[in-house]
Amino acid sequence: MKTYLKTTINGEDKELLCEPRQSLLDVLRDELELTGTKEGCNNGNCGACNIMLDGRLVNSCMVLALEAQGKQVETIEGVADTEGLHPLQEVFLEEAALQCGICTPGFILSAKSLLEKNPNPTEDDVRLWLAGNLCRCTGYDKIVRAVLESAKRLSESPQSEVAS
Amino acid sequence: MSGSNNGNSQNGNGYRIIGSRPVRHDGVDKVTGRALYGADLRLSDCLHGKVLRSPHAHARILSIDTSEALASPGVKAVITSADYPETESKIIDLGEGPAILKDLRANLLADGKVLYKGHPIAAVAATDPFLAREATKKIKVEYEVLKPVLHINDAMAEGSPLLHEDLHTDSLGKKSDKPSNVAKHLRFEIGDIDKGFAEADEIFEREFDTAMVHQGYIEPHNATALWNADGHLTIWSSTQGAFSVRAQTAGILNIPESSIKAVPMEIGGGFGGKIPVYLEPIAAMLSKETGKAVKMTMDRDEVFESTGPTPGSVIKVKIGVKKNGKITAADASLAYEAGAFQGSPVNCGMMCIFAPYDIEHVRVDGYDVLVNKPKTAAYRAPGATNASMASETVIDEIARWASLDPIELRKLNAAKEGTVRADGLAYPRIGYVETLEACESHEHYKAPKEGSFRGRGVASGFWFNCGFKSSVTVSVEKDGTVRLIEGSTDIGGTRTSLAMQLAEILGIEAEDVRPMVVDTDSVGYTDITGGSRVTFATGLAVIEAGKKVQQEMARRAAQLWEVDASDVEVELDVYRSKSDSSKSITFKELAGSLDETGGALSEQASVSPQGVGGGFGTHIVDVEVDPDTGKVQVLRYTAAQDVGKAIHPSYVEGQIQGGAVQGIGWAIYEGYHYNEDGHMTNANFLDYRMPTTLDLPMIDTILVEVPNPGHPFGVRGVGEVPIVPPCAALANAIYDAIGIRLRELPMNSTRVLKALLKEKGALPQGVEA
Numbered sequence: 001m002k003t004y005l006k007t008t009i010n011g012e013d014k015e016l017l018c019e020p021r022q023s024l025l026d027v028l029r030d031e032l033e034l035t036g037t038k039e040g041c042n043n044g045n046c047g048a049c050n051i052m053l054d055g056r057l058v059n060s061c062m063v064l065a066l067e068a069q070g071k072q073v074e075t076i077e078g079v080a081d082t083e084g085l086h087p088l089q090e091v092f093l094e095e096a097a098l099q100c101g102i103c104t105p106g107f108i109l110s111a112k113s114l115l116e117k118n119p120n121p122t123e124d125d126v127r128l129w130l131a132g133n134l135c136r137c138t139g140y141d142k143i144v145r146a147v148l149e150s151a152k153r154l155s156e157s158p159q160s161e162v163a164s
Numbered sequence: 165m166s167g168s169n170n171g172n173s174q175n176g177n178g179y180r181i182i183g184s185r186p187v188r189h190d191g192v193d194k195v196t197g198r199a200l201y202g203a204d205l206r207l208s209d210c211l212h213g214k215v216l217r218s219p220h221a222h223a224r225i226l227s228i229d230t231s232e233a234l235a236s237p238g239v240k241a242v243i244t245s246a247d248y249p250e251t252e253s254k255i256i257d258l259g260e261g262p263a264i265l266k267d268l269r270a271n272l273l274a275d276g277k278v279l280y281k282g283h284p285i286a287a288v289a290a291t292d293p294f295l296a297r298e299a300t301k302k303i304k305v306e307y308e309v310l311k312p313v314l315h316i317n318d319a320m321a322e323g324s325p326l327l328h329e330d331l332h333t334d335s336l337g338k339k340s341d342k343p344s345n346v347a348k349h350l351r352f353e354i355g356d357i358d359k360g361f362a363e364a365d366e367i368f369e370r371e372f373d374t375a376m377v378h379q380g381y382i383e384p385h386n387a388t389a390l391w392n393a394d395g396h397l398t399i400w401s402s403t404q405g406a407f408s409v410r411a412q413t414a415g416i417l418n419i420p421e422s423s424i425k426a427v428p429m430e431i432g433g434g435f436g437g438k439i440p441v442y443l444e445p446i447a448a449m450l451s452k453e454t455g456k457a458v459k460m461t462m463d464r465d466e467v468f469e470s471t472g473p474t475p476g477s478v479i480k481v482k483i484g485v486k487k488n489g490k491i492t493a494a495d496a497s498l499a500y501e502a503g504a505f506q507g508s509p510v511n512c513g514m515m516c517i518f519a520p521y522d523i524e525h526v527r528v529d530g531y532d533v534l535v536n537k538p539k540t541a542a543y544r545a546p547g548a549t550n551a552s553m554a555s556e557t558v559i560d561e562i563a564r565w566a567s568l569d570p571i572e573l574r575k576l577n578a579a580k581e582g583t584v585r586a587d588g589l590a591y592p593r594i595g596y597v598e599t600l601e602a603c604e605s606h607e608h609y610k611a612p613k614e615g616s617f618r619g620r621g622v623a624s625g626f627w628f629n630c631g632f633k634s635s636v637t638v639s640v641e642k643d644g645t646v647r648l649i650e651g652s653t654d655i656g657g658t659r660t661s662l663a664m665q666l667a668e669i670l671g672i673e674a675e676d677v678r679p680m681v682v683d684t685d686s687v688g689y690t691d692i693t694g695g696s697r698v699t700f701a702t703g704l705a706v707i708e709a710g711k712k713v714q715q716e717m718a719r720r721a722a723q724l725w726e727v728d729a730s731d732v733e734v735e736l737d738v739y740r741s742k743s744d745s746s747k748s749i750t751f752k753e754l755a756g757s758l759d760e761t762g763g764a765l766s767e768q769a770s771v772s773p774q775g776v777g778g779g780f781g782t783h784i785v786d787v788e789v790d791p792d793t794g795k796v797q798v799l800r801y802t803a804a805q806d807v808g809k810a811i812h813p814s815y816v817e818g819q820i821q822g823g824a825v826q827g828i829g830w831a832i833y834e835g836y837h838y839n840e841d842g843h844m845t846n847a848n849f850l851d852y853r854m855p856t857t858l859d860l861p862m863i864d865t866i867l868v869e870v871p872n873p874g875h876p877f878g879v880r881g882v883g884e885v886p887i888v889p890p891c892a893a894l895a896n897a898i899y900d901a902i903g904i905r906l907r908e909l910p911m912n913s914t915r916v917l918k919a920l921l922k923e924k925g926a927l928p929q930g931v932e933a
């Protein structure tokens with residue numbers, strides 16, 4: 001039996017019917033066609049599906065869609081705005097922090113949540129926080145550098161977007 | 165040498181674009197989530213397919229009853245191998261090697277026997293993925309369960325259960341009388357091996373055993389097929405080669421290649437594992453049966469259990485050496501797991517095992533061995549990493565015995581231009597010695613080693629790289645930008661490395677080129693993205709097409725000025741009349757005048773290059789071993805590689821870093837773990853442990869640039885070499901740290917701890933070493 005779900009995704013209210021067994025990842029991808037959130041494992045081990053749920057970083061494959069009832073969901077589609085790319089996205093491009101790119105949305109969400117909690121992370125902080133995101137292409141070197149560089153840029157910019 | 169980021173590339177060497185680091189063309193789509201990977205495709209009225217897989221590693225199928233599944237809610241079709249169209253047996257080209265059609269078919273849908281856990285038996289199409297999955301559970305299969313063959317040594321033993329009762333060993337060209345699990349025995353030989361060993365002062369003979377590992381790309385396999393009423397089949401999938409999807413699917417389904425359009429979606433990693441098709445022909449058959457599009461995606465456990473990992477192996481190495489460290493002879497025997505069907509990359513391992521050395525007397529034997537595990541596939545320098553683990557750790561032992569620095573010993577025996585490899589090939593200009601020198605003079609190698617249970621290791625590796633066929637089309641837009649149409653799927657930034665070569669030729673900016681990877685109907689034949697060949701071979705096609713465009717632009721300028729074409733000279737993007745210096749026009753301006761000079765300008769090039777530049781790498785690693793847990797921590801890592809010429813240094817560094825880290829995973833974490841029944845017990849990313857950010861330091865790279873004479877800019881393939889040295893480098897570092905030689909992979913905590921306890925005589929009773 002389908003159940004009514006009302007949730008806010010990237011600032012927009014959404015109402016839909018979904019199966020109680022459907023994960024938030026399934027609903028994002030299959031019902032709402034927000035395919036920027038990726039599936040790598042469907043059991044919480046790779047971080048490709050990471051999103052923010054009421055400001056908390058979660059594996060969307062491990063959350064039932066109905067748990068998003070009345071909550072705020074932020075996905076990769078909501079990271080850039082009309083002004084342009086988020087600094088993390090810009091730095092990922094400049095630093096070549098992606099190869100195939102399948103892990104990138106998850107890494108950007110994870111890194112964004114780190115920088116919101118800790119605007120000046122050390123390399124160890126970054127490595128610890130991102131340990132739940134697998135990337136098989138890059139060896140992580142350029143990803144870690146990109147996150148450190150983004151932190152620097154964000155803390156230098158006058159009206160930091162981090163707090164928003 | 166200096167450079168931005170952590171790589172060291174000499175730039176400013178006469179090139180404008182090559183060696184610079186522009187933002188990749190597909191970058192914005194990939195950081196915003198807009199890039200469409202295979203699973204992101206949404207077609208209207210699309211069904212979903214799911215595969216029923218064998219719960220047994222080895223069994224005869226006695227009967228299959230699909231009637232209940234067919235009657236389940238939402239189910240539109242169920243197929244088994246009985247639904248395959250008739251076809252004669254033949255060999256088809258997989259891109260990185262030939263495949264036997266009969267085996268391909270039996271691997272995709274089992275025929276009479278299941279040969280590994282996860283072997284597909286049937287497939288269902290239903291209105292919803294959940295209903296499709298539920299229906300697979302209603303297919304009734306009766307099995308006669310057989311004893312699985314899980315290790316090479318068991319498979320090769322007299323009286324072993326047979327996977328294929330009709331398989332006879334092809335031994336040095338002759339067929340064996342009795343059926344066997346050994347599909348092939350191959351040999352390479354140069355010089356006189358007995359003479360070589362007779363000249364040696366000491367002989368080192370060692371045996372190695374390595375586990376099966378997976379490429380571990382983050383994106384699971386997927387395919388969507390639509391078999392239209394007009395007989396045309398369209399396939400969208402994540403693949404390393406759209407033309408290979410077409411060829412394999414056409415072969416399996418016995419239809420003309422020309423009736424298939426293969427559309428390569430963005431691909432979330434491949435590393436060799438997305439060359440074979442697994443879902444495409446099945447989705448196509450389900451689509452034909454139902455008249456609707458059918459989409460299929462794999463779960464992670466299906467990826468582990470049912471796609472092609474790379475083989476485990478048993479390798480014996482024997483090296484003879486003089487007191488001064490000069491190697492006199494080398495002999496090796498490599499037995500590689502083929503998996504359920506023949507065709508392991510053992511031949512590549514055989515060519516690579518002593519490739520870095522100039523040895524007069526060499527013999528290498530190879531065995532392709534069937535076991536009840538998934539059919540193995542290519543994984544980044546397929547076969548070379550196993551081989552290098554064996555030879556490069558023995559080389560380290562020899563260096564210690566000869567009291568030579570391991571890099572010194574390697575330099576003493578290093579292969580150079582003209583050195584003949586075991587398979588008889590003489591090297592063109594190569595840069596192996598240069599990678600050794602780069603490591604020797606690197607700060608990492610000179611840094612003092614401090615602390616107990618810490619050690620440093622070095623190892624080298626080689627990979628051939630490939631040429632194959634590539635096609636591109638270049639079209640000039642009126643605003644002076646250029647469209648670059650190519651068929652090489654872009655896994656790691658090759659749109660940009662190709663666009664940069666075109667920009668260099670035409671004297672324009674990399675951003676003025678719009679590279680596009682298109683379907684098989686829209687570009688000339690192009691082989692797979694594999695063998696580290698795209699920037700090299702497709703690059704050559706780009707250069708050729710670029711030169712044609714330049715020539716035609718010159719002709720257009722001549723037309724504009726009403727002079728002879730031979731009167732026009734080109735410098736960067738400026739076209740000038742030699743006879744009248746007042747006449748000059750830029751590429752952009754000229755592009756705006758195309759309409760007045762004959763209309764659209766589009767040039768095509770197809771190449772099949774020779775002149776492939778093989779690549780060598782040498783890696784240095786520092787580790788710390790925890791004596792209480794056996795855990796190996798990588799403290800520092802430096803990788804030097806002869807890259808020929810780095811077109812986009814950031815992506816070259818990225819290839820080296822990514823390859824090195826996959827090698828680190830192979831060395832100390834990863835491996836298929838089987839129980840007695842032949843069930844993989846770690847078919848998920850938690851238990852199949854790939855390296856994470858937390859396990860690693862930064863990976864320093866040294867880009868050594870010894871140009872490949874076979875490419876105008878000197879490009880060598882770079883993607884595969886870096887996975888070759890790490891296992892041996894780690895093993896050598898672990899020895900340096902704890903004084904124990906480990907000859908089995910992975911060197912995970914359990915194995916290291918057991919080795920430490922055994923050394924102390926403290927291994928608890930009942931624990932196997």
Ligand code: FES
Pocket residue numbers: 038039040041042043044045046047048049050059060061062
């Ligand atoms: S798909 Fe959710 S963690 Fe991997």
Ligand code: FES
Pocket residue numbers: 097098099100101102103104134135136137138382432433
């Ligand atoms: S870029 Fe491919 S998995 Fe990270």
